[in-house]
Amino acid sequence: MWLNGKLVAPSEARLDFLTPALHYGVAAFEGIRCYRTPRGPAIFRLEEHLERLLHSARVLGWRELPFGIEDLAEGCKSVVRASGFQECYIRPLIWLAEGGWNLTVDAGKAHAGIAVWEWKAYLGAAALEQGVRANVSTFTRHHPNVMMTKAKISGNYPNSVLAKTESLRLGFDEAILLDPQGMVAECTGENIFVVRRGRVITPPPGAILEGITRDSVMVLARDLGHEVVEQPLSRDQLYIADEVFVTGTAAEVIGLREVDFRPIGSGRGTPVTRALQDAFHAAVRGDHPRSAGWLTFVS
Numbered sequence: 001m002w003l004n005g006k007l008v009a010p011s012e013a014r015l016d017f018l019t020p021a022l023h024y025g026v027a028a029f030e031g032i033r034c035y036r037t038p039r040g041p042a043i044f045r046l047e048e049h050l051e052r053l054l055h056s057a058r059v060l061g062w063r064e065l066p067f068g069i070e071d072l073a074e075g076c077k078s079v080v081r082a083s084g085f086q087e088c089y090i091r092p093l094i095w096l097a098e099g100g101w102n103l104t105v106d107a108g109k110a111h112a113g114i115a116v117w118e119w120k121a122y123l124g125a126a127a128l129e130q131g132v133r134a135n136v137s138t139f140t141r142h143h144p145n146v147m148m149t150k151a152k153i154s155g156n157y158p159n160s161v162l163a164k165t166e167s168l169r170l171g172f173d174e175a176i177l178l179d180p181q182g183m184v185a186e187c188t189g190e191n192i193f194v195v196r197r198g199r200v201i202t203p204p205p206g207a208i209l210e211g212i213t214r215d216s217v218m219v220l221a222r223d224l225g226h227e228v229v230e231q232p233l234s235r236d237q238l239y240i241a242d243e244v245f246v247t248g249t250a251a252e253v254i255g256l257r258e259v260d261f262r263p264i265g266s267g268r269g270t271p272v273t274r275a276l277q278d279a280f281h282a283a284v285r286g287d288h289p290r291s292a293g294w295l296t297f298v299s
Helices: 020-024 046-060 069-083 158-169 212-223 235-239 271-284
Strands: 027-029 032-035 042-044 088-099 108-117 132-140 174-178 184-187 191-196 199-202 228-230 243-248 252-259 295-297
Touching: 020 088, 027 046, 042 069, 042 271, 046 069, 046 088, 046 212, 069 088, 069 108, 132 158, 158 174, 184 191, 184 235, 191 212, 191 235, 199 212, 212 228, 212 243, 212 252, 212 271, 243 271, 252 271
Parallel strands: 132 174, 132 252, 199 228
Antiparallel strands: 027 088, 032 042, 032 088, 042 295, 088 108, 174 184, 191 199, 191 243, 243 252
16 A cells, blocks of 8 residues: 555554544545556556545645646556556545644645555446346435535445445445436436437436546537437436446446336437447546547556
């Protein structure tokens, strides 16, 4: 692991019980993927992820941090190199480590760490081929002026944990959350897309976390000639869609075969989702024209 600028053994990367971030959720993090390519391990859209990490820290209120994008980028590469993994998930975290018991970041000190682990099929090994089942959650996505939905803040995620736990206990694979106005927002760890008569539609940025994979898939969809629209989606538009799919660093691109016990589409397949899965997997493994601009090689 990388801890405040130094590589350390996992046994040394330990936090004190009285770490304010543990008690108050005052931390910002990222999820990044490293993929096997013909030129060796490569990190997907590293700079964009780290830029969002620093933006999340700014939203939380930190005015100064001990590390910048270049430091964190080198930290990510060094941890992947040290791990020996060809493919892995990378987790950078900035947290309130010292002080801050008076509920302000100004009275505390930020620390930063980076860990990696092997993680391949977030929604299950069969999800890529078969798609998954989802339901609209009884829990509502955060209001943008309550929990700052543009930031990937640790304290935001009990919302996702509540929704996902409920859905799994009900027999589904994933939960879809509506925003405070009752429109479709996103899933617990993924953005959501609808395909309707060839158009690819996704909720606007207002109440969602603007995913890096979401942006990548929008670019790839336009490359394939699809019209891509950001517009409000009502719950019933999911039911009548030709295809529904979700995107995220962990999930990548996964189709939904059923929402609220309603099969999606006419049973004729998911051509747009399949094409985007193929394009995305080619891009992250160095086999696509977009790869050159999106991959950072570890060596």
